[in-house]
Amino acid sequence: MHIRMNNxxxxxxxxxxxxxxxxWQYGPVVESVYYNLNHYKNKEITENxxxxxxxxEWDEIIERLLSVNVFDLVDISHRFPSWANFKDDILNRNFVEPYTLNEIAEDFLNE
Structure with missing residues (x-):
């Protein structure tokens, strides 16, 4: 969203x-963050x-995104070419290169 706002x-x-x-299957993931916090499941994250x-400057964007249904966010991430073009490999758990910053920019600037 930052890239989109700054064009x-x-x-x-x-x-x-x-x-x-x-x-990943449900969209973009930073693996280390996922494994560090996934034990919270659906509970509030209380890390200090x-x-x-x-x-x-991102606080307002984050607040807005926190109010969006998680599966709506999944659907949005799946519409972007950077995920959709690799859908079969992702769902079959084949190795797929991580998102590049340029891919993210193309998704958000061309939407």
Whole structure:
């Protein structure tokens, strides 16, 4: 969403995309984050993290996305070519390269 709002890949996008999202069955996943937090299942995540002002411009976007039904987010992610073009391989659990920053930009800028 940041790329879409700025209509380009900027330095903040490059800096924060240091661990690529993988293309999983239900959409994009950062594997290390998934395995670190999946024990919460459907409960509130109560990790004591630190807040960084570097990303506070994203707070409103995150708040809005938290109110969207998770399966609506899955459907949205599946419409993008960067997922849809690999659907069969993803669903068959074949290896698929992670999302590149350029793929993400193409999805969000061309929608």
């Amino acid at each position: 380009r890949i900027d330095e903040l996008a490059r800096e924060t995309y240091d661990i690529p999202f993988e293309k 993290g630190s807040y960084s002002r570097d990303y506070e």
